[in-house]
Amino acid sequence: MSGTTTLPTPSGPYLDAGMLPADFYAHEELLSEKERGKIATLRDFLRTQAAPLVDDYWGRAEFPFQLVEGFGKLGLMEWADPDSPESKPSNLFSGFTALELAHFDASLATFFGVHTGLAMGTILACGSDEQKRRWLPAMSRFEKIGAFGLTEPHGGSDVAGGLRTTARRDGDGWILDGAKRWIGNATFADLIVIWARDVETQHVLGFVVEKDTPGFTASKIENKMALRIVQNADIVLDGCRVPESNRLQNAKSFKDTAKILRQTRSGVAWQAVGVMFGAYEIALSYAKQREQFGRPIGGFQLVQDLLVKMLGNATAACGMVTRLAQLQDAGVYRDEQSALAKAHCTVRMRENVGWARELMAGNGIVLDYKIGRFVADAEAIYSYEGTREIQTLIVGRAVTGGLSAFVR
Template sequence: MPLDYPGDLLGFADGLTAAERAKLLELRTHLREHVRPLLVDAWERGDCPAGIRGPLAQLRLEDDPVLLGDDGAPSALYQGFKTVELSRLDLGVSIIYGGQVGMFRTLVREGGSPEQVVAWDADILSFRKTGCFALNEPDHGSDIAGGLATTARREGDDWVLDGRKRWIGNATISDELCVIAREEGGGRVLAFLVPSSAPGVTRSVIEHKGALRHVHNADIELVGVRVGEHARLPRIESFRDINRAFRVLRPAIAWNSVGMQLGAYDAAVAYALRREQFGAPIAGYQLIQEKLVQIVANIAQTLALAVRTTTHPLADDVTPSLIKLVAADRLRESAALAREILGGNGLLLENDVVRFLADAEAMYTFEGTREMNVLILGRALTGLSAFTRG
């Protein structure tokens, strides 16, 4: 089974080493044989296949010595294509795994003390210590920086947390909740690792979602929750620190977009080759070929954006808004085109496309709505803020 990436017109995958290609092929094979059979029924029921995490951790996708460079980390290019492999199968699978080894691990490594990182990193990689990122709130999503309502109050050697969080992915399958709260009186924005079993913590799954049904997004309520100073990540004291910690992860949304577009393309081209009308496969008709070509063109554009921003780290907080806007727009179009190719059969879960179509809507909302990102970019271009009217 070759590592094919339709749309990689500039040969970005050629930059992968033999060891990286072998690891990606191992991942693809594992996903096809052990995860793919679970997806349709789990998606329909809204079940989270949390059991996939342990076997994925055993593949050593992050810390296999053959993958590590002089800096002790896998290459950025490999990390990107790893995300592609996961989201090419399913965005929910990518989040169930990547929310731990990407988002949670990065926040700990970039926000924690050296002692905390040494103590926790191996357990995070092995999924012995699981966690999620609890930032958004019921009344504040894209505007959370100006509306953070969860509070942290110092009492002796402890902190007391009160507030609510919403749309927190992986919250119900995590041992630790990385809660972002505003310090009472001081105004600092702080990060705490709160045990999900701590008194005063309540988690409930948000039900009846029409997208990302493999991921358990949750409502979290914190009432008088006590944690010690040892649970605070000391290098997080502002939203600027959070942005610094996550800057390395910002291109991930483009990589996930590439993977999902590839998954939709795989499903569409396979269907077009086997589906016959008027005695011939529909793949031979111009209208179908035009849609397939447009999907591949969208993949090529998104992949180029993903690679460039990964291999040349972002130095600002505006560029991610452009990445998100382009990646989400291209994904939405590609998923819709794939759905058109399958016609009514595109609505059947067994044909995969409808999962990508629905989950594209979730991706469209990640990292802020399109409108919010337009406002950020518009302010950068003109120097005038249109966030408020007055």
């Protein structure tokens, strides 16, 4: 073998800018030197700027807007500006970005994913050149924030065939009517991608609705037990008039919507791995400091068994999403591969946060010890971007040669 790889030295979370203790097989070494530098910069930003804020804002279910400018200065989305000399980063780098955010806080990872993956990703994939130049530069600098409105109050998994929000052509514009639910960032977003069914053709079309457009209202969903920093909203569209210039010119059917979801579904799998990393590191740090019977509990066999099971889950899941990103970068990945990663990684994530809470006993339910936040947030990640059951049916259809178990 040529060269050597140094395994990360386990330490408390965010004590330095080195690789993460949970990255036991040093997957981060697969990134280029430039990419590792950007991840290190993000890690330092989260450690120094977000760490003092996140528990308090999570407890109050409020968003720390003072961090938005800092996200923009990181330059993680500069490449999305049509006039930028930066090239699109690898899917592996994008995955590790999601992992890093979720390893620190799943709410911030969700905010970032909605803005960059769902909103910006839709404009990149479905917008005209003029629309990309109109919206993406400010979005890439986080000067304008995006949201993505697909899910509706009556259901989620059946949205492909059951979309009720309508779009009616009216002169040089469109009239949107309907409702959306669980729309992240929507209470403060400047640009909201809305998917609606054309009443004439029955095709699903995409529109960008700008903040303060008459007929558009977004109301915060209160009393959430998970992702409390994320500002989810109920949206009502009541005679909301949108100009033709705001209709995404390359969004012509639900197949275009599905292309976005296929990409972001893999990002949720990366978030799940990040949550596993964070839970493991919190539990590891606690085990080395908490004393019972005159010594740290990390020296007891049953505690070490929990830690090693958590590390095994996290390592295996990281290997899975790493390979998925490599397939994406090669342009050969399939829907069912993203679906399997999302389903498997979120199940293992649920298991890991439970073990971390178990290790920390009563302290595990107190926000001061952080792991309770991870346990609660894992429940949302487990369900959004397609439930485990739906992902299972996607994979099942593929492995059985097209035998669909979906109810029609």
